[in-house]
Amino acid sequence: MERFEILQKRELARDIFFLKVYAPVIAGAAQPGQFLIVINDVHAERIPLTISDYSSDEGTVDLVVQAIGFSTRKIVQHEVGECFADVVGPLGNPSEFVEMPLPDPQNQHLLFVAGGIGAAPIYAQVKYFQQNGIQTTTIVGARNADFIILEEAFRQTGTALHLCTDDGSRGFHGNVTELLSDLVEREKLHFDHVITIGPLIMMKFVEQTTWKYNLPCVASLNSLMIDGTGMCGACRVTVDGKTRFTCVDGPEFDAHKVDFNEALTRQQNKKPHKHDHYCNLKKAVNEKHKVRNTRITVREQPASIRSKNFNEVCYGYNAQEAMKEAARCLQCKKPRCVGSCPVHIDIPGFIAEVANGNFQKAYEVLSMSTSLPAVCGRVCPQETQCEGECVLGIKGEPVAIGKLERFVADWALSNVQPIAKEVEPGASKVAVVGSGPAGLTCAGDLAKMGYRVTVFEALQKAGGVLEYGIPEFRLPKKNVVAKEVDRLSAIGVDIQTDYIIGRAGNVDHLLQSGYDAVFIGAGAGLPRFMNLPGENLNGVYSANEFLTRVNLMQAYRDEFDTPVELADNVVVIGGGNVAMDAARTAVRLGASVSLVYRRGESELPARQEEIHHAKEEGIDFQLLTNPVEFLGDVNSDLQSVRCVRMELGEPDASGRRRPEPVEGSDFIIEAGTAIVAIGTSPNPLLKKAAPEVSLNKWNCIDADNEWGKTTQPGVFAGGDVVTGAATVIEAMGAGKRAAKAIDNYVKKIKNQSYAV
Secondary structure, rough: OOOEEEEEEEEEEEOEEEEEEEEEHHHHOOOOOOOOEOOOOOOOOOOEEEEEEEEEEOOEEEEEEEEOOHHHHHHHHHOOEEOEEEEEEEEEOHHHHHHHOOOOHHHHHEEEEEEHHHHHHHHHHHHHHHHHOEEEEEEEEOHHHHHOOOOHHHHOOOOEEEEEEEEOOEEEOHHHHHHHHHHHOOOOOOOOOOEHHHHHHHHHHHHHHHHHHOOOOEOOOHHOOOOOOOOOOEEEEEEEEEEHHHHOOOEEEEHHEEEEHHHHHHHHHHOOOEEEEEEEEHHHHHHHHHHHHOOOOOOOHHHHOOOOOOOOOEEOOOOHHHHHOOOOOOOOOHHHHHOOOOOOOHHHHHEEEOOOOOHHHHOOOOOOOOOOOOOHHOOOOHHOOEEEEEEHHOOOOOOOOHHHHHHHHHHHHOOOOOOOOOOEEEEEEEEEEEEOHHHHHHHHHHHHHOOOEEOOOOOOOOOOOHOOOOOOOOOOOHHHHHHHHHHHOOOOOOOEEEOOOOOOOOOOHHHHHHOEEEOOOOOOOOEEOOOOOOOOOOEEEHHHHHHHHHHOOOOOOOOOOOOOOOOEEEEEEEOOHHHHHHHHHHHOOOEEEEEEEOOOHHOOOOOHHHHHHHHHHOOOEEEEEEEEEEEEOOOOEEEEEEEEEEEEEOOOOOOEEEEEEOOOEEEEEEOOOEEOOEEOOOOOHHHHHOOOEEOOOOOEEHHHHOOOOOOOEEEOOHHHHOOOOHHHHHHHHHHHHHHHHHOOOOOOOOOOOOOO
């Protein structure tokens, strides 16, 4: 066995790791309360770590490391079988109670009070005293249950263990001093000595509480140490009016004589340096909170450059950035983010793997729930779904879940080859109408279940709105959409393009042709207009037409033939994501763009990220404004748009305040092109595509919201064709649920179990 080899490693809590290290010399000399120095590699700094346990027989020392900075993160990145460059110790004085004769030790009662990672250095002392017949009670406190460590190890020592959490999620609801007071006042326990280890601010209040009850108290200031040998003096502290060094004079001192205010001030005023090690725990915790509250900024093209090209705006995280952002996740025991995800991705699960650098495993976790992670990571409105429920968002910025999903998916597209899957010859057949998010998700899930799935797409490329609706600068087609579709093809999904259901055939024809079930995910591709005078002038586009020309037909590229006529001045009408897409596309084609929306900025339905980008790119937001007429010349070419100012009145059926025109506020916006982006409806071909399926008053398919069952047996539907225009992830959720319902339906008709 090599010196300083890591024999065991496990994660105790988020960013807190247990390491068992082979260090026989140190193990043979160690005593409770001492520490050692770990040198990670030949270029690394010296990191003092308290010994949480040791075995002279096995030649091992146990360390508990909190990854709160560059060097400690490097330490915990080591795996079992790897070795540290050097480990030095044992250092510091052992606990004063180890060598100090106690009067009548069998009748002594010691109270240990630990906060957070302070439980690790206290454990060795508790174990020692319990083995030597001295009664101990131990308080271990943390912010919440997720950060309670070594609970089982403490219980095995025989100590009377009391847990407390700030939020009440485990044990006593309150902090360690409140629990201490409860034990003294309510339970009438007597303690001969109190030993405390934890953040400085915690130890300060433990000292004050024990002073109140006239209890002797020792504070172990391990967290102040820098080098550990006394050579730097950075761990100095005033004790009883004298300067003492924690590493050589301590780490234990009479808490009633420690100048905690001075120690706290020193750590708060310490200037950062790239080679400093901040082993003061409160400083470390504060820094960690600061990091947790602020997400890692994602790199983007500058607005002045990106507004002139169609390259993707967001560069995404690199591996280092992704791991750092993933480390912010609190790994909540009851993660609200998962419940708010329409496809119920195990968000903490994949993020934990990212934080540990296990990108393959992260992708496997993602793939259990989503067929299109590279798409979702880019275009889903995470801020109103998973990220909107992130606990970190309460006091800071939520974890960048979408950006992490994108990173993992992009990594997989470059590094993971899809495994080709042969469909069994006798597999049941399912037809999917439409290759948008709902259709592709349903098809992918059914293929994984073993079905022979055929997707019928009306356009020449698969992807639906992902291909024709969302611009290249938000969602690259060749490197993302096409590759995601190819992965589905690799697992057996057969995609037939240029097949228009309702023209070439219909749902009844598919059922009669041997398909056991049909899923309709045809989207809502019929554009809405406003029925205003002049709406049919030359130069007035629907957003669907404009974006399809540019995205699917690539009219922005000179080598493609499809034209897109655009004036110098463009007006885009609407406030959703499609309106932002149209406006930002027009900017890239060289136009000066005004965006007209009848409500205020706080009511804009578009994603905040898209609004922010649009403003950066120079789009003029004309809010509380509504068009009333399109004005043209003698050639029926659009020349301008007459608008009226609006004010918000009483709430309407949607709950938003109804916009009402301000009398006499008409004005003109000069524009040769107008793009109407006020929503879409399902295509009228639906009636011919599925004549036996009922439609509702909005011409959407009348389907069960949970499972997508329609009024025709064997026919299921989901996505925008049922709900009207919604989000990509909502459509995917519908497709996923429908796949399960179809599976159950087919099993039923084949005399198998039926659960839905």
